[in-house]
Amino acid sequence: MKHKKISLVLVMAFLLIFQVKAIDPKTVKPVKNIILMVSDGTSLSNLSLARWLQYYQDPSKPKLFLDPYLCGTVRTNCSDGPIGDSAPTTSCYVTGHASRAGYVSSYPPDQGEANIDPIDGTKAYGPMATLLEAAKQVYGKSTGFVVTCEFPHATPADVSAHYYNRGAYNFISEQQVHNQLDVVIGGGNNYLSRDQEAYLKEHGYTVLRNDLAGMRSCKNNKMWALYNTASMDYEIDRDPAKEPELAEGVKLALEKLSKNSKGFFLLVEGSKVDWATHANDPATVGPEVLAFDRAVGAAIDFAKKDGNTVVIALADHCTGGMSIGKYGLSNYSKRTKAELFQPILNFKMSIDALGKRLNAEPYEKLREVFKECEGVDLTDEEVELIVNSKGYKSSPIPVELRKGQEDKPLYSPSFSGLLAKILNNHCCLGWASGGHTGDDVFLACYHPKGQIPVGMNTNVEIAHYMQALFGMYGKMDAFSDRIFTHHDVAFKGYDFKVIEPEEKNGFYKLVVNNPSNGKTMTIQAHSNIAQMSGSDNRKLELPSVMPYVDRTKKFYVPSDIAKYLK
Numbered sequence: 001m002k003h004k005k006i007s008l009v010l011v012m013a014f015l016l017i018f019q020v021k022a023i024d025p026k027t028v029k030p031v032k033n034i035i036l037m038v039s040d041g042t043s044l045s046n047l048s049l050a051r052w053l054q055y056y057q058d059p060s061k062p063k064l065f066l067d068p069y070l071c072g073t074v075r076t077n078c079s080d081g082p083i084g085d086s087a088p089t090t091s092c093y094v095t096g097h098a099s100r101a102g103y104v105s106s107y108p109p110d111q112g113e114a115n116i117d118p119i120d121g122t123k124a125y126g127p128m129a130t131l132l133e134a135a136k137q138v139y140g141k142s143t144g145f146v147v148t149c150e151f152p153h154a155t156p157a158d159v160s161a162h163y164y165n166r167g168a169y170n171f172i173s174e175q176q177v178h179n180q181l182d183v184v185i186g187g188g189n190n191y192l193s194r195d196q197e198a199y200l201k202e203h204g205y206t207v208l209r210n211d212l213a214g215m216r217s218c219k220n221n222k223m224w225a226l227y228n229t230a231s232m233d234y235e236i237d238r239d240p241a242k243e244p245e246l247a248e249g250v251k252l253a254l255e256k257l258s259k260n261s262k263g264f265f266l267l268v269e270g271s272k273v274d275w276a277t278h279a280n281d282p283a284t285v286g287p288e289v290l291a292f293d294r295a296v297g298a299a300i301d302f303a304k305k306d307g308n309t310v311v312i313a314l315a316d317h318c319t320g321g322m323s324i325g326k327y328g329l330s331n332y333s334k335r336t337k338a339e340l341f342q343p344i345l346n347f348k349m350s351i352d353a354l355g356k357r358l359n360a361e362p363y364e365k366l367r368e369v370f371k372e373c374e375g376v377d378l379t380d381e382e383v384e385l386i387v388n389s390k391g392y393k394s395s396p397i398p399v400e401l402r403k404g405q406e407d408k409p410l411y412s413p414s415f416s417g418l419l420a421k422i423l424n425n426h427c428c429l430g431w432a433s434g435g436h437t438g439d440d441v442f443l444a445c446y447h448p449k450g451q452i453p454v455g456m457n458t459n460v461e462i463a464h465y466m467q468a469l470f471g472m473y474g475k476m477d478a479f480s481d482r483i484f485t486h487h488d489v490a491f492k493g494y495d496f497k498v499i500e501p502e503e504k505n506g507f508y509k510l511v512v513n514n515p516s517n518g519k520t521m522t523i524q525a526h527s528n529i530a531q532m533s534g535s536d537n538r539k540l541e542l543p544s545v546m547p548y549v550d551r552t553k554k555f556y557v558p559s560d561i562a563k564y565l566k
């Protein structure tokens with residue numbers, strides 16, 4: 001009888017756990033801080049691989065830092081298709097609306113039958129306010145991001161800029177600089193112009209370029225620290241004397257952001273899991289995921305001590321369709337962990353680094369270098385493919401005499417693609433794609449009072465949960481309309497003119513005149529600056545940036561901006 005009672009209790013508990021509905025944002029109590037952590041292009045099988053590699057190397061570590069906090073999955077998609085792209089997917093998490101491939105926190109056009117959620121076509125291409133912008137402008141919280149890609153890349157752009165083309169780095173970086181985030185750590189020295197650097201310095205920032213020691217000793221809570229010309233190196237290739245690992249960047253950012261008694265919003269991105277999975281690079285995926293996971297560990301340590309911080313770790317979409325096991329892997333269920341994972345641990349560098357190294361060494365050292373770098377004894381067929389690859393600079397065969405080898409299973413038209421196929425030929429991993437895939441992604445969450453989303457959540461539900469954590473649920477669209485009003489509406493009754501830039505990809509300007517008092521305002525697109533002239537010469541620095549979108553021919557400005565012309 002006692003056993004029956006116990007089993008009934010267990011069944012009830014089971015039902016309670018598994019019938020629980022998605023969290024209702026109306027019941028979520030606000031917290032002070034949010035740390036949003038995106039592992040770009042990362043599938044559950046990528047987590048599994050990282051976990052196995054860690055455990056195989058150190059049996060005292062069977063679990064990832066994020067494992068105890070795994071609580072569900074997320075369906076993540078574009079506005080008009082199930083397979084997500086980085087720009088619209090993290091945009092959705094931070095704005096509440098899915099969007100189209102390439103769109104950085106910008107509203108999608110109405111695609112009719114293809115729409116996944118309802119779309120208001122009148123808003124197409126316009127900016128959508130982000131939770132980072134709300135945190136800063138509505139609550140006075142500090143903001144920042146720590147990433148490993150170049151800083152204007154899609155995910156960091158999603159929290160801090162708006163444009164329908166993720167490749168428009170000049171517009172995106174201008175908005176990121178003028179959005180005045182407190183802490184930026186990432187790659188991309190080439191994308192911060194001298195003017196932008198000067199603007200940051202004038203506004204009290206310390207700007208550090210390839211200066212790890214400087215970053216570690218920086219006492220300023222307003223800091224940009226950039227590494228490399230574009231993205232930071234893959235974890236497997238990273239020189240610890242030159243670049244910080246993601247977890248260190250997170251710890252430094254948290255020290256600075258937590259000085260603000262009003263709280264903060266921090267985005268962290270393990271940016272290059274996606275790059276490794278796009279490349280089908282078996283050497284690089286595990287170390288990238290483990291670096292992200294150590295950053296999650298650092299964030300959760302902080303949150304537990306702080307008691308008023310939520311950590312949300314998830315992916316934006318999956319990439320590559322990696323599997324542990326593949327076609328042709330016989331006796332798969334009898335393969336030991338050593339057989340499955342030691343070959344992967346023998347790989348000592350990314351395919352990118354391997355390609356550079358092979359091209360820098362003479363052909364005579366090809367086999368030796370391959371063995372040294374990746375622990376692989378090349379087969380004769382693999383050597384044949386390498387010397388005939390057009391991208392192999394040290395080949396003894398002149399380029400015009402190299403033979404296509406399309407009939408061979410390892411053939412790839414690119415040198416890096418060929419190297420990926422060769423490495424995968426020597427390990428157990430399979431791949432379904434070189435692009436993104438439409439599977440649901442993992443969700444891990446820590447909340448000091450346990451108010452976490454569980455089960456399968458849509459990307460919009462995750463956005464609503466985070467909005468609720470900052471008291472913004474149901475208020476984001478109104479906030480967005482307030483800071484991003486069409487210029488012809490905001491300046492109704494004034495004389496205004498949109499001035500085209502002289503050079504291609506230059507910045508548009510908006511000049512507005514009040515004929516009754518002669519006051520004039522000039523706004524440079526994507527900045528937060530309104531320069532007054534006439535009887536008033538102030539340089540106004542507004543709380544939000546003012547994007548210009550060529551498709552709508554509109555500037556997006558604060559709804560009350562005309563008050564400065566009165």
Ligand SMILES: [Zn+2]
Nearest residue numbers: 040041086316
């Ligand atoms: Zn992505």
